[in-house]
Every structure is written in structure tokens, then in C-alpha cells.
Amino acid sequence: MLKTIINSYIGHHRLGLKLKPVLVGELYLSGKLKHPVYVFKNGVFTPVMNEGTVPTKELINVLLKNSHREVFLYPDDVLEIKKSLETALVKLTRSLSVGDPLENGTKDIKLLSLNMGGLYKNPHNDELLMLQFQSSQNLSKFLLENKKFQSHYFHNLQRENFHFIVAQPMLSSLLLLSFLQSIHLFHDKEIENLFLSSYLKDIGMALIPEDKYDVKSPTERDQNLLASHADFSSDLLDGRVPLSKNYLTIIKNHHFLNDKLKELVSKEKKKIKESDTIYGIESTLVSVFDVLVAMTNDRPYRKGMTLFQSLELIKHMMSDDYPQEFKALVIFLKQFYKN
Numbered sequence: 252m253l254k255t256i257i258n259s260y261i262g263h264h265r266l267g268l269k270l271k272p273v274l275v276g277e278l279y280l281s282g283k284l285k286h287p288v289y290v291f292k293n294g295v296f297t298p299v300m301n302e303g304t305v306p307t308k309e310l311i312n313v314l315l316k317n318s319h320r321e322v323f324l325y326p327d328d329v330l331e332i333k334k335s336l337e338t339a340l341v342k343l344t345r346s347l348s349v350g351d352p353l354e355n356g357t358k359d360i361k362l363l364s365l366n367m368g369g370l371y372k373n374p375h376n377d378e379l380l381m382l383q384f385q386s387s388q389n390l391s392k393f394l395l396e397n398k399k400f401q402s403h404y405f406h407n408l409q410r411e412n413f414h415f416i417v418a419q420p421m422l423s424s425l426l427l428l429s430f431l432q433s434i435h436l437f438h439d440k441e442i443e444n445l446f447l448s449s450y451l452k453d454i455g456m457a458l459i460p461e462d463k464y465d466v467k468s469p470t471e472r473d474q475n476l477l478a479s480h481a482d483f484s485s486d487l488l489d490g491r492v493p494l495s496k497n498y499l500t501i502i503k504n505h506h507f508l509n510d511k512l513k514e515l516v517s518k519e520k521k522k523i524k525e526s527d528t529i530y531g532i533e534s535t536l537v538s539v540f541d542v543l544v545a546m547t548n549d550r551p552y553r554k555g556m557t558l559f560q561s562l563e564l565i566k567h568m569m570s571d572d573y574p575q576e577f578k579a580l581v582i583f584l585k586q587f588y589k590n
């Protein structure tokens with residue numbers, strides 16, 4: 252039996268001071284819990300698992316089905332999860348190519364995405380950032396060697412139902428890497444760096460208050476604040492990871508297509524000014540896959556579009572400057588989503 256809801260003012264306040272949020276998916280990494288797990292609903296902490304429970308896939312799925320993306324734990328349980336996440340990620344990064352590539356790749360992608368959640372909570376931790384960078388770099392080499400599983404990795408991650416803030420960077424970067432490999436215009440080192448730039452491009456969201464992530468009708472001020480994450484990302488990474496200025500600029504500009512998208516959605520036929528910067532194909536593709544994944548997935552304030560509807564919009568965004576690449580993108584996506 253679960254303990255009763257903590258609804259006395261003092262009890263609730265004290266509990267709130269002790270508990271720490273973690274993503275529901277992180278419960279996979281917990282052993283036997285030392286304390287209960289809570290969700291925060293309608294202003295109260297409600298227990299959903301007792302102390303002594305081992306969170307199973309079934310228990311976690313019940314939480315996800317009830318739209319809980321975040322749960323609240325006592326600090327020693329959180330610490331235990333963080334330690335096992337880091338240990339599992341280090342271990343798998345070292346032995347990624349040993350054993351079943353489908354299983355290893357799927358697990359690595361899931362662990363990396365969960366670790367990204369930790370990085371959002373602690374963006375100034377150099378050790379955590381380097382673990383994320385080196386593991387992602389290793390993953391990019393592994394992905395290039397395992398082309399036939401790329402689509403499976405993508406769909407498996409999508410099925411995890413993680414919060415978009417941790418799922419989107421990996422989903423868009425997987426698509427980008429797979430597309431770049433398919434068009435044979437870039438060598439592996441460039442693809443690797445573009446994968447890393449794309450994957451780390453949203454790290455600046457860490458500096459934006461979490462209550463802004465799921466706002467159903469963001470004000471103009473909220474929108475401007477959210478848009479500033481691209482600048483924050485570049486600032487947070489500058490000098491801390493081995494990415495050159497060129498790639499930091501791609502990160503800084505990764506939302507440039509969103510302005511074009513806003514014009515298209517609001518049907519404003521505003522002409523792009525002549526002085527506007529012309530972005531290179533690398534920036535355009537990083538941005539395109541970000542927009543594509545965002546548009547085709549649900550958000551708290553809207554339903555996701557179909558792939559076809561998204562491609563119609565992307566066509567207007569890139570086909571004038573990059574008609575050949577747009578054609579290649581359509582062919583690639585048909586194949587990728589068929590697998």
C-alpha cells in the first residue's frame with residue numbers, strides 16, 4: 252500500500268525541500284529504492300512507489316502512460332541513479348563494438364539521452380560534459396559503421412516517450428548523420444563533427460527556467476527567452492569541448508529556419524531582406540532536421556504534423572537555395588521511415 256498523499260502544509264513544504272526531480276526514464280537505472288517516489292500533481296506530492304521497490308519496466312510505463320515525465324526522489328536515491336547512469340555509460344562507451352550492435356546502440360542512445368537530462372540540470376559540470384562529448388563522439392563512429400540499424404535506433408528512441416527536451420537532440424542528430432552519410436558529400440570526420448554540433452546544440456536550454464519548456468501559449472517574451480538558448484549553447488560549449496569556431500557558429504545559428512517557418516505558418520509573404528545572411532548547407536541541414544523532428548512530434552500545446560505536411564513546409568524553407576539537397580532529403584526520408 253502506498254502512503255497517503257502529503258497534504259498538510261508543513262509536511263508538504265518540508266517534503267518539497269528534500270525531494271529532487273529526475274526524468275521518469277532514469278528510474279530504469281535504479282536498484283531497490285531507499286525511499287518512496289513521488290509525482291507532483293495538482294499542487295501536492297503523491298507517492299507512486301514505496302521504499303524498497305525496484306522500478307520495473309511495467310511500473311515505469313504506467314507512469315509514462317499517465318503523462319508523468321518527471322518524478323521526485325530523495326537525494327540519496329538520486330545520487331544512486333546518477334552513479335549507475337555514469338558507470339553504465341562509461342562501460343558501454345568502451346565496449347560499444349563488442350556484442351550485438353542493435354542492442355548496444357539502442358542502449359547507448361538511451362543512456363546518452365538520459366545523461367543529457369543530467370547535463371541540463373548541471374551544465375557547468377566539466378566532467379559530465381566531457382563524458383557526454385566523448386560518448387557521443389564514440390557513438391557517431393559506431394553509427395557510421397552500423398548504417399543498417401540507424402532507422403531502428405531512431406524509432407526505438409522515439410518509442411521511449413522521453414520528454415522532448417532530451418529526445419529531440421538525439422533524434423534530429425541521428426537523422427542528420429544518416430542523411431549526410433547517404434549523400435556521400437562529406438567525409439566521416441565532418442559528419443562526426445556535425446553530429447556532435449547538432450547533438451549539443453540545445454544544451455543552452457539548461458539556462459532557461461524549466462517551467463517555460465511546456466508552456467501552452469508562450470508570450471512573446473517567453474518565445475524570445477526560449478530562442479536565446481542557441482546563444483547560451485554556444486557560450487556554454489566555447490572552450491570546454493573540442494569543437495572549432497565553425498561548428499560553434501552552426502550551433503549559434505541553429506534556429507535561423509524557425510523565422511522562415513513562422514512566416515510560412517502565419518502565411519505572411521514577407522520578403523527576406525537582401526542583407527540577410529545566407530547560411531551554408533551544414534547550418535541549413537542541422538536546422539532542417541531540428542525543425543523536422545520538432546514538427547513531426549507532439550508538443551504540450553499542439554499535435555505533431557505528418558511527415559508529408561512537414562516536408563511541404565521544409566520545401567519552402569530550403570528548396571530555393573538547395574533544390575538538389577531537398578530532393579535527396581525526400582528520397583532519404585521515404586527510405587528511412589519505411590525501414
Ligand SMILES: [Fe+2]
Nearest residue numbers: 452453505506
Ligand atoms: Fe534548439
